[in-house]
Amino acid sequence: MKQREQRKFIRYDALHLLDYVVLNENGDTCEYSMGRTMDVSVDGIKLETVYPLKTNTRLLITVGLEDDLVDLEGRTTHASPMKADIYQE
Secondary structure, eight states, rough: OOOOOOSSSHHHHHHHHHHEEEETTTSEEEEEEEEEEEETTTTTEEEESSSOOOOOOOEEEEEETTTTTEEEEEOOOOEEETTTTTTEO
């Protein structure tokens, strides 16, 4: 039996390189790292990172889309290890 989609918005497979900065509760920059998108939707991005991020971590993200750089700000909603040293947020 096919499982019914629970998401509000459709997710599209999209592979784009990105960098991100973790912000602390005061809005100060903490760690910097790189990753990539796995899929995107109107209300979110699935990220692949090499460092685990806690739920509700605030991020400043810069994504490369063709010849442009797009700056985004968001929070992680959940995180899970994919395989050794790779995490999906």
